[in-house]
Amino acid sequence: MTITSQEELEALRRIGGIVATVLRDMGRALEPGMTTRELDDIGRAGLAAHGARSAPELAYGFPGATCISVNREIAHGVPGERRIAAGDLVNIDVSAELDGFFGDTGASFAVPPVAPRVTKLCRDGKRAMWEGIGAVRPGARLAEIGERIEKFADKGGYTLIRNLASHGVGRALHEEPETIPTWADRSERRRLHEGMVFTIEPFLSCGASEAQDTDDGWTLIADRPAPTVQYEHSLVVTRNGPLILTVA
Template structure:
C-alpha cells in the first residue's frame, strides 16, 4: 500500500497502535506455567475488545489469533498446550485488521532469567530491526534495508534467516512489495516511494540460515538448528525517513 490521503495514515495508525498494545499486553501477562493457548486468548480478547480482527485467521485460516513460537520454533507457532517454562525464548507475532487497514508487529522475549547469550541476541535482534528501519526513506533502495542489517550481523558473528522476509502491508497482510530481503541482496533494484507501507522484520540467529517446515504445516524451525529472534514494526516511508506505526500508546 502507498498512502495518498491523511485518513489512510490515521487508519493505519489506529490498527498499528492496537496490535502494538496487544503485543505489550501479552508480553506483560506471559509467565512460566501458562500454555501458549492461554497467552493467545489474552491477545484474542484484546483485539476483539478494540474492534480488530486477527489477520492470520482471516487471511489464512491460521489456528490461532496470534503466532507464538517457543525456543526451537522460530515463526508461525500454533498456540496450544505447550507450557511456557522459565528460561524459554518466546516470539509473539501479532497482526490484525480494522476498517480495512492491516498492521503487523512482533518481538522475542526471554521468560525469566536466561543465558547471557540469549540476552545479547535479543538486544542485537532489536538493534538489527532499528538499523533496517533507518534505511527507509523516499528514493532509497529497498535493498539498503538488507544490506545494512547484513553488515551489522556479519560484524557481530550472527546469521540471518534468508527465506523469511519483510513485506508490504496496509490493505492486506502481505502485498507489494511482496518480499523485501532483510539480508544482502544485490539483484533488487527497486526504490522506496513516499507513502509506502511495509514491515521491517529481520530474523537474527547464532547459526540458523533457513526456515524449514514442521509437520503441522505452519510452524517453522531454524536450519541448522540455532536460537533465532525476530523483531518487527510496520512503518511508512516519508521523505524524512520512516514513521513507525506499531507503537503502543
C-alpha cells in the same frame, strides 16, 4: 500499499497502535507455566476489545489469533497446550485488521533466567531491526535495508534467516512490495517512494540460516538448534524518513 490520504494514514496508525498494545500486553503476561493457548487468549481478548480481527485467521484460516513460537520454532507457531518454561525464548507475532486496514508487529521475549548470550541476542535483534529502519527514505534503494542489517549481523557474529522476508502491508496482511530481503541481495533493484507501507522484520540467529516447514503445516523451525529472534515494525516512508505505525 501506498498511502494517498491523511485518512488512510490515520486508519493505519489506529490498527498499528492496537497490535502494538496487544503485543506489549502479551509480553507482560508471559510467564512460566502458562500454555501458549492461554497467552493467545490474552491476545484475542485484546484485539476484540478494540474491535479488531486477527489477520492470520482472517486471511489464511490460521488456528489461533496470534502466532506464538517457542525456542527452535521461529515463526507461525500454533497456540496450543505447550507450557512455557523458564529459559524459553518466545516469539509473539500480532497482526490484525480494523476497518479494512492491517497492522503487523512482533517481538521475541526471553523468559528468565536465560543465558547471557540470549539476552544479548534479544538486544541485538532489536538493533538489527533499527539498522534496517534507518535506511528508509524516499528514493533510497530497497536493498540498503538488508545491506545494513547484514553488516550489523556480520559484525556481531550472527547469521540471518534468509527465506523469511519483510513485506508490504496495509490493505492486506501481505501485499506489494513483496519479499523485502533483510539480508544483502545484489539482485534487488527496487527503490522506496513516499507513502509506501511495509514491515521490517529481520530474523537474527546464533547460527541458523533457514526456516523449515513442520508437519502441522504452519509452524516454521530453524534449520539448526540455534537461538533465533525476530523483531518487527510496520512503517510508512515519508519525506522525513520512516514513520513507525506499530507504536503502543
